[in-house]
Amino acid sequence: MNRLPNLSHVWEETLGWCPSPEQQQQFEALYQGILQGNQKLNLTRITEPEAFWEKHLWDSLRGLTPLNLETEARVSIIDIGTGAGFPGLPCAIALPHAKVTLLDSTRKKIAFLKTLISELGLSQVSAIVGRAENISWKPQYDFALLRAVSSASTCAEYALPLLKPEGIAVLYRGRWTEEEEQTLKKTLSKLGGSLLNIESFSTPLTFGQRHCIYLKKAQK
Numbered sequence: 070m071n072r073l074p075n076l077s078h079v080w081e082e083t084l085g086w087c088p089s090p091e092q093q094q095q096f097e098a099l100y101q102g103i104l105q106g107n108q109k110l111n112l113t114r115i116t117e118p119e120a121f122w123e124k125h126l127w128d129s130l131r132g133l134t135p136l137n138l139e140t141e142a143r144v145s146i147i148d149i150g151t152g153a154g155f156p157g158l159p160c161a162i163a164l165p166h167a168k169v170t171l172l173d174s175t176r177k178k179i180a181f182l183k184t185l186i187s188e189l190g191l192s193q194v195s196a197i198v199g200r201a202e203n204i205s206w207k208p209q210y211d212f213a214l215l216r217a218v219s220s221a222s223t224c225a226e227y228a229l230p231l232l233k234p235e236g237i238a239v240l241y242r243g244r245w246t247e248e249e250e251q252t253l254k255k256t257l258s259k260l261g262g263s264l265l266n267i268e269s270f271s272t273p274l275t276f277g278q279r280h281c282i283y284l285k286k287a288q289k
């Protein structure tokens with residue numbers, strides 16, 4: 070049976086954080102749950118242990134650098150277009166005091182996630198079927214996470230209405246171009262948001278190029 074590698078030193082060196090033994094067990098259970106779900110649903114092509122660790126677990130948590138993972142952050146987080154639960158589920162495991170909502174338009178994926186959430190004992194996580202552009206909830210989240218969902222501007226359009234004033238949207242991107250940045254800035258000025266920060270970095274095992282784009286919703 071494939072098992073996740075123990076890469077505590079890489080967590081420590083790159084994020085200044087290391088999962089507790091209980092969190093490590095939850096990551097393992099998440100991995101096994103996804104492998105099992107993959108037999109019926111097309112959830113992910115990233116199934117080898119090291120690739121899963123780097124591209125799903127590490128990559129998900131790397132976006133949370135504005136938060137200190139060691140704190141008992143009681144923040145509310147929405148993962149829009151969560152797919153098989155990324156980046157939302159690793160974030161929920163790392164931040165057990167955060168309230169996490171996983172949103173996806175595909176009913177089958179959400180049904181799978183509901184079972185997985187209960188197997189992992191993540192009582193602070195909920196999974197909801199819906200299209201981001203159709204939901205009309207009040208602004209209630211501190212963080213919105215979006216990975217591989219749509220263009221940066223469309224992601225901003227999905228995320229900003231759901232954020233509290235001064236809430237932060239994290240767009241997980243691979244490459245990032247000047248053109249995307251200019252288009253995003255125009256969209257943000259219409260939506261009442263600003264570009265807070267752009268972080269450029271490499272993944273720690275295979276050195277893949279990544280960018281995290283942090284957007285801030287304006288104060289009222």
Ligand SMILES: C[S@@+](CC[C@H](N)C(=O)[O-])C[C@H]1O[C@@H](n2cnc3c(N)ncnc32)[C@H](O)[C@@H]1O
Pocket residue numbers: 149150151152153154155156172173174175178199200201202215216217218
């Ligand atoms: C390429 S997958 C990425 C999944 C996950 N975020 C990841 O990085 O592994 C895109 C997901 O976004 C969902 N999605 C696309 N547009 C959406 C929308 N407007 N509202 C909600 N979910 C959406 C799709 O159903 C799909 O599961």
